Amino acid sequence: MTKPTLAQPEPVPASRILAVGGMRGGTLVPNDDIIGPINSSDEWITQRTGIRTRARAGREVSVKDLAVGAAEDALAKAELTGADLGAVLVSTVTHFEQTPSLAALVADTIGATPAPAYDISAACAGYCYGIAQADALVRAGTAEHVLVIGVEKMSDFIDPSDRTISFLLGDGAGAAVVSHSETPGIAPTVWGSDGGKADAIYQTRSWLDYRRQEMGEPEPPTPELAEEVSAMTTPTLRQQGPTVFKWVISSMPDIARRAVAAAGLQMSDIDVFLPHQANMRITDQLLKLLKFREDVVVGRDIADTGNTSAASIPLATERLLREGQAKSGDIALQIGFGAGLVYAAQVVVLP
Structure with a gap:
């Protein structure tokens, strides 16, 4: 007997980003406010990172609040509601609960239930990972509109005395609506990824554990105090800065060129460059190596917002469009790279 053929949704020719929205932490923290514990200066931070302030959210603002704010902004610009969404994808490494997913919570809040919703753990490349998956879902005919959110409340990870990464970090969310297109x-x-370099950017279980194990500090004098201190601490991040810098500069230019070639374009066709907002020195070095046109527009949201990991590329995009530095129809190269180590790059047409 002949087996029946399984039905498949009707694929569509292509997808596009319909709108981009964002929400930043409500407090701008200048360099002068954080230099004491790291024995640094405003000049040192500005020269080495390009950061003047970083946006941070108050204790009353959750990572979910940031994600919902960006989602609502993107949906309003797209003239859609949550009920129009066929899927919700959230990239984050600062949603502490393993389950339920942040995506499911956000989908319910914005009225997207029963759309499928799931989290992506790809750190600073997470937004680009989400765009890749949304593009595939739409083109396959599985969903007409997909919401992609990159969101982090990095201040929940910050050890104020850390000189490796914490002083870089900000809070925010960026969201994009990906829809069908002709x-x-x-x-x-x-x-791609390279787990062999996982120790270049890593998470400690808590500040207390880090100070015990790596700083050689003594244990609290009583078990009761140890329990109290441990309960007050949260996971924190560390990085090997020189290792990360060398990896990005040696590896990401080739990834960027391959992404442009995959789009059937030349570097001279790129109007806007949207790198992960890791460090202004990294951005400037990539610019030199990639040899864009002299008039290419560059995302530099890090100067005022800080490094927001998965949120950094959509927030940089949102700022350029809102301020009129980039415009609808511009061809943009976006590239994310970070802990994992993971990376992703694609060329997109701006909404």
């Missing part, structure tokens, strides 16, 4: 607005993604 012409391609999202080119193929070039992405």
